[in-house]
Amino acid sequence: MLKIGILLGDDIGLEVVPEAIKVMQAAAARTGLAVEWLPLPIGRSGHETHGHTMPDVTVQTLKTVNGWLQGPIGHNAYPRHDPTWINPPLRKMFELFANVKPVRSYPNLASLHKDVDIVFLREVTEGMQSSSVVVAGSGEFRPNDEISIGTRVVTRRGASRVAREAFEIARTRVRKKVTSVHKEPVYRLVCGMFAEECRKMAIAYPDVELEEVLVDGFAMKLVMKPQQYDVVVTTNQFGDILTDEGAGLVGGLGLAPGLCVGERQAMAQATHGSAPDIAGKGIANPYAMIMSGKMLFEWLGRKRSSRQALEAAGLIDRAMDKVISEAKTLTADLGGSATTAQMGDAVAAAI
Numbered sequence: 410m411l412k413i414g415i416l417l418g419d420d421i422g423l424e425v426v427p428e429a430i431k432v433m434q435a436a437a438a439r440t441g442l443a444v445e446w447l448p449l450p451i452g453r454s455g456h457e458t459h460g461h462t463m464p465d466v467t468v469q470t471l472k473t474v475n476g477w478l479q480g481p482i483g484h485n486a487y488p489r490h491d492p493t494w495i496n497p498p499l500r501k502m503f504e505l506f507a508n509v510k511p512v513r514s515y516p517n518l519a520s521l522h523k524d525v526d527i528v529f530l531r532e533v534t535e536g537m538q539s540s541s542v543v544v545a546g547s548g549e550f551r552p553n554d555e556i557s558i559g560t561r562v563v564t565r566r567g568a569s570r571v572a573r574e575a576f577e578i579a580r581t582r583v584r585k586k587v588t589s590v591h592k593e594p595v596y597r598l599v600c601g602m603f604a605e606e607c608r609k610m611a612i613a614y615p616d617v618e619l620e621e622v623l624v625d626g627f628a629m630k631l632v633m634k635p636q637q638y639d640v641v642v643t644t645n646q647f648g649d650i651l652t653d654e655g656a657g658l659v660g661g662l663g664l665a666p667g668l669c670v671g672e673r674q675a676m677a678q679a680t681h682g683s684a685p686d687i688a689g690k691g692i693a694n695p696y697a698m699i700m701s702g703k704m705l706f707e708w709l710g711r712k713r714s715s716r717q718a719l720e721a722a723g724l725i726d727r728a729m730d731k732v733i734s735e736a737k738t739l740t741a742d743l744g745g746s747a748t749t750a751q752m753g754d755a756v757a758a759a760i
């Protein structure tokens with residue numbers, strides 16, 4: 410029995426997460442996958458019921474689950490400088506070290522390129538992001554008004570575990586290729602260590618090809634010929650930029666799912682924010698949240714050798730393909746006129 414937490418988040422999270430659960434439950438029912446679903450308070454609703462946007466009951470329960478869905482958090486509207494209104498630091502707290510973001514084009518949806526099918530892995534616990542590399546403080550400092558200094562951290566453990574995840578994912582795909590993106594000739598030690606760990610990992614996966622591309626050239630090639638990439642692994646800040654570039658290639662935020670992966674747990678989280686401008690109208694595109702849930706099933710299936718979870722993920726993939734290619738029940742951002750719930754219903758029905 411799998412235990413999966415449901416964290417709705419704020420704004421459109423209240424609309425798209427239930428659609429993802431609806432679709433996942435339909436797929437689980439078809440394959441006989443047993444799941445215990447645990448709704449947990451987070452964000453504004455957490456504050457209303459428990460006086461905190463990250464209630465202790467949520468943190469304690471998440472320690473016991475295999476994974477969870479996290480809706481977007483409307484943290485931009487939270488009162489500043491009030492410690493009970495925080496953007497829940499779940500990635501850091503649960504050491505979810507890789508953000509996995511697929512970028513995929515569909516023949517009948519507008520995109521800059523066709524036939525794109527890339528999975529990005531961005532390391533998210535170290536690198537240049539100040540919040541990731543320090544326990545307290547900011548990781549940046551200014552010794553005098555003329556100089557500012559930022560730190561960048563790469564560890565063998567951090568590089569090695571994201572590299573392993575990249576090779577594991579590549580192994581499940583047709584092309585079986587990992588592209589390691591760095592800038593070793595300039596950042597000899599930090600990028601050098603990342604590149605070395607990817608090379609070491611490649612030895613354990615002789616069935617997967619390793620390619621190395623320098624980050625600046627990669628940014629250009631990604632725009633010009635994204636079809637040449639399969640699985641791409643990189644450090645935190647490079648990944649931050651390149652994954653947005655990737656999402657832009659195939660139609661933007663509504664089509665950008667994501668999974669934050671740890672050693673023993675994973676969190677399904679779409680790339681988009683809580684979109685307060687469209688919240689409550691029933692027009693948000695549930696694609697990214699549904700496909701994030703699909704990725705959670707896929708990851709759990711792989712980690713736990715669960716045939717049913719892998720099958721459930723495959724069913725969601727095919728149902729989404731069908732709904733998109735028929736183009737009868739798509740939300741407005743995809744050129745249709747369906748509501749969030751109608752699109753979710755259509756995917757669940759296709760399962």
Ligand code: ATP
Nearest residue numbers: 482662663681682683684685686687693694695742
């Ligand atoms: P945050 O800072 O919380 O990450 P953001 O500034 O990146 O948020 P979003 O909330 O992601 O912004 O919204 C950016 C734009 O994309 C908004 O106009 C929003 O309406 C639109 N958008 C975001 N997600 C969706 C979705 N699922 N369906 C349709 N439109 C969306």
